[in-house]
Amino acid sequence: MEQIHDSGKNCLSILSTKEYNELYSNSNSLNFEAGELIVKKGSPVNNIYFLKSGIVELSLDQAPKNQILSLLFNGEFIGINCVFSTAQYRFSARALTKCSIELLDKETFAKLLKENGTFSMAFIQYISWVNEGFLNWQMKLKEKNSAGALAFLICEFQKNFDSNSFEIPLTRQEIARIIGFSKESVLKNLADFRKEGLIDSNGKSITIIDASRLEEIAKYG
Amino acid sequence: MEQIHDSGKNCLSILSTKEYNELYSNSNSLNFEAGELIVKKGSPVNNIYFLKSGIVELSLDQAPKNQILSLLFNGEFIGINCVFSTAQYRFSARALTKCSIELLDKETFAKLLKENGTFSMAFIQYISWVNEGFLNWQMKLKEKNSAGALAFLICEFQKNFDSNSFEIPLTRQEIARIIGFSKESVLKNLADFRKEGLIDSNGKSITIIDASRLEEIAKYG
DNA sequence: ATCGGAGGGTGTAATTTTACACCTTTGACA
DNA sequence: TGTCAAAGGTGTAAAATTACACCCTCCGAT
Known part of the structure; x- marks a missing residue:
């Protein structure tokens, strides 16, 4: 054992x-x-x-x-x-x-x-x-809000790739179904992350710019 | 097997x-x-x-x-x-x-x-x-609103007892922690259930009056 | 080439839930 | 018996989330 x-x-x-x-x-x-x-x-x-x-x-x-x-x-x-x-x-x-x-x-x-x-x-x-x-x-x-849950999912995907740039093979709707929020919430949070310079995203490809702040949000702070 | x-x-x-x-x-x-x-x-x-x-x-x-x-x-x-x-x-x-x-x-x-x-x-x-x-x-x-989740929990407890009258050995706060909503939501939903004649409750003891409607709510409809 | 559907995207209103403030009741225990 | 803390309870305001309406773009099928 x-x-x-x-x-x-x-x-x-x-x-x-x-x-x-x-x-x-x-x-x-x-x-x-x-x-x-x-x-x-x-x-x-x-x-x-x-x-x-x-x-x-x-x-x-x-x-x-x-x-x-x-x-x-x-x-x-x-x-x-x-x-x-x-x-x-x-x-x-x-x-x-x-x-x-x-x-x-x-x-x-x-x-x-x-x-x-x-x-x-x-x-x-x-x-x-x-x-x-x-x-x-x-x-x-469960203990996170929509932004925290999305950031958490992105961080989890990042762990499966070695780079800060990768593709998430999911539609926005599928992401929503995973984290348990609506499609619109996902889109709005993604837009916020982009505006705040945490990530860059284009369709399914995503680049993490400010990993530490993203992890902060993922931890819910 | x-x-x-x-x-x-x-x-x-x-x-x-x-x-x-x-x-x-x-x-x-x-x-x-x-x-x-x-x-x-x-x-x-x-x-x-x-x-x-x-x-x-x-x-x-x-x-x-x-x-x-x-x-x-x-x-x-x-x-x-x-x-x-x-x-x-x-x-x-x-x-x-x-x-x-x-x-x-x-x-x-x-x-x-x-x-x-x-x-x-x-x-x-x-x-x-x-x-x-x-x-x-x-x-x-997860797929229920606060009323549905509470009704669901009550129905689950009922299954563990044979009667429609039983005690739930939990505070309102603990019930809230189980179903993932706030204490106030639990209290308000309990009050609603009482007003609508679905249950009778007094502290921790509860009596289910209208089981079928309670189950309806538990299923979320 | 173009039609239509799926997906991406955004603003606003409606809904749900939480947070806060405050009050009452209960029960242990000094 | 009085006190105090924990639990029950409720109204209102604030916050978060969803729903809806609508637009654009891309891409596959006819």
Whole structure:
């Protein structure tokens, strides 16, 4: 229990070559285009979706309107809480960018969990870590106003890129659905950030000019 | 994987008598009074807290001010996500009522998880179920206005009692911290519910008069 | 090439929620 | 029994957010 497994990839690396091959011999690769529905709410859980590359949004409804629960990046399992707790997915998953996904067999995965105690401990660490992260993300967003939440999201995206200039592959509406405010609030706050010289933005591309002040706002001050 | 383990108690019942005795021989019973701090944010995870009876609140800060993450009822583990994902608790737990808690040894618990594949599968099902429930709870609250959120909380409490008359062991301030609105909003909505004949309330005791209309509001319509 | 829809953008009004000010009630305890 | 703090309660003003109305631009399909 010394090692903390902080990504799905990390967790799969526990498996022996034999176990790994067994898991992957029962799996399929799938590719999705931006905007495509990956998992529809209510569909039965027959496989485990492992996100090899791309960004996925989870939302409570399959319509691309509702509140976005969370964003998943590469190395994560999609909707892992539903796999072992309910017979069906309780939300929908949609590709935000091109995505490459490995469809693992649920029964093989479960068999390996039962047989390999080290793997199951790593998996327990992983889902604990994922859920702890989700909880923290939600709570941080909840205590902020619209400007703080937007700044927070921009800072979080920045962490996934090395540069201060990057593209956020989301429409203003999608950003709004993530942070839980209206599209107009997002637009107005973006305009304010631009006017105050915190960022420069042009469509989906964004450049952070004053990172420390942006982080101040993200922390809510 | 047929059986779904939807409470910590249920999950512990998987253990053989021998394993159960091993776990409990390394454990202690603790009792807490209403208001007492059970787990302080930042403290190291040395034990697993199993809530035998009572109601516990989880919050991001030890001060009894901040947003309440969730309420735990009997049969649940306290802060189970932190046990296997971080070395320390990321939030505080406080007794809302008198609580009886079993302090299980973390290493023994981990050993049993590694050795007993059926137990670890049940535990995985349990934490998935807990987190799925938390996520749903948070999302349902998020999409509601203050009246809807309050009605929702009242309806949720009602489910834990068999009668339409019961006591909510929370101050108005605590209710506010759970649903994420101000104390005044809670008071005003309660007054409205009373005026409209949906409920009767006197201090902490509450009687639901028009359950269907209250549920309507809870669903936000 | 042009039509139409989706997305970006902004101002103003309406709505919701909070903040503040202040009062009453309750219950522990000296 | 008196006191004091915490909790319940309410009205009004201020602040934040949303809703609506409307405009422009870009881009894909006919």
